[in-house]
Amino acid sequence: MADNTQSIHQEKEKTALLSVVSNTFLVILKLIVGLALGSVSIISEAIHSGMDLLASVVAYFSVKKSAQAPDDDHSFGHGKYESFSGLFEAILIFVAAALIIYEAVRKIFEPSSEPLDPTLMLAGMAVMGISALANAYVSSRLMKIAKKAESIALESDAWHLRTDVYTSVGVLIGLILIRLTGITILDSIVAICVALVIIKAAYDLTQKSYKDLIDCSLTDDEVQRITKIICEHNSDYVSYHGLRTRRAGPEIFVEFHLVVDKFVSVEQSHDLTDHLEDDLKLEFPRAYITIHVEPNTGENAQKPSLCENIPK
Template identity: 30%
Template sequence: MQPKKKAILISLCVSIILMLAKFVAYFLTNSNAVLTDAAESIVNVIASAFAFYSIYLTTLPKDENHPYGHGKVEFFSAFVEGILIGVAGIVIVFKSSYDLFYPSAIKQLYDGAIIIGSTGLVNLIIGFYLINTGKRNNSITLEADGKHLLTDSISSAGLVVGIVLIQLTGIYWLDGVISIALGLYIIFNGYKLTRRSVGGLMDESNIGLVKDIVSILQANRQESWIDVHNLRAQQYGADLHIDCHVTLPYYFDLNAVHQEISNIDKLINVSSSHQTELFIHADPCLPACCNYCKMSNCGVRQEEFKGEIGWNMENVTKNQKHFSQ
């Protein structure tokens, strides 16, 4: 089984078990704070199920209807998970606010704290496992699910502390206050996850990825690569698609141009952490390029070499050659 499928299947099975355990804790204690944690576990199960389906889709090969593959479904999966988290948080806040004014009796808090604490520890372990697996396989879905479980474990830790305080102080309205605080925390994390997924769906530029590519090209640039410009990157799940323009000597024949482009392709795929598909447009050099062109045996040079222009985010992403001032 593929690592991504294995990881999300483990998450789904564990989420179901922990959800049942948290509802047992709620029926033991009748605590709204515990119910808050149990309700969020329903979201965990739904999110993990949807994440499993989305990861299945990403493993499908490219086809006529999806020439770039199915990777973008991971952003949609993260979006759905963020929405579910936010809705759960809103419901929790409203219910807890109501129960502040119309409280119900709570009991067996220590038993509930033990169960909730145990589920939080399990979520912490599974959360780190999913995040690490997601980073190794460039899966936003696994990272999102892992961060969701880490959020849940933090909520559980705060809940255990709150339950102990209620038991020690006898101030039972703290139950509602703790629930509201946890609900707001859940809403905030849902917003962050949704914001990131929307950026991916809208092809928002991933500045970190582009910087990595620019650094790789700058560190390994060849004298025939006169400049690189109009560089853009789009991420589709674990795959990265890059298009750019590369200025090459105008007298290169088609075989030479093909070889230079192939060298850039191999360089990016060996050095980058992402599987990358490149679309490179070759531009011929102009006389104005001579003063920063390092070609040592150029028989058509019209100006002396004055100095190399370093590649950075400012000049590589612009749609123009790097004419020196």
């Protein structure tokens, strides 16, 4: 298990570093072409990729930090560094969107009298196509590892790049329309549409990372999966109650009270909790599980069964 965890950490770091390298290349490329062409939509994409680059750097270091073992100051581990990273990245997207909208609106009210250079427009289209393909590849890699490792930092980075795919395609379409129609204001309109798309992504990321930081319970689906595993052993105990869950980055925390017959030995109770923990960790490998065993007093066994509505 330790070797597998170490392998996942290494895979997370390599994928996060790939995102940093890819975004660095795209920022430089978009800035060169955007400034040469004077296209606000391409420059807005460069700003977007710049925010993506900063977010990728933050994600990379948060992934490295979250992999560190618990210490005296962080006895529950460093998982929340990833949750903080997700929130920080969402704020960066909001900032990028605000900058894009400001620049686009300014261009609408202060339009340039010079037409866009046709040759540079072709270069701009090529850059947007390269950006869309590169980000599609990197974001799919990030999302795959994020799901595998339950990493909100990598998932946030993946969503950053996925929105960049959509916005790059949008800018590419805008440039094609400008070339066909000669209506340069389309450049600013496309830029504003880009900003609106990434604001939605920022809102979703903010919600997800914020829930982790304030210790919200796991999703209903995850809680039901935990409950089902506990209920598979209901013939070995009297009842259970007080189930509580929370998430900290890739780690989850599960605790509950297990009521056993008062004549059951300490050793038998210990074996039962070990068995439950092993089964729960098969489903949730990054789980920290705390089970409080208490003897049946009659009163604590009168609680309504939590296993009645669990599908077999």
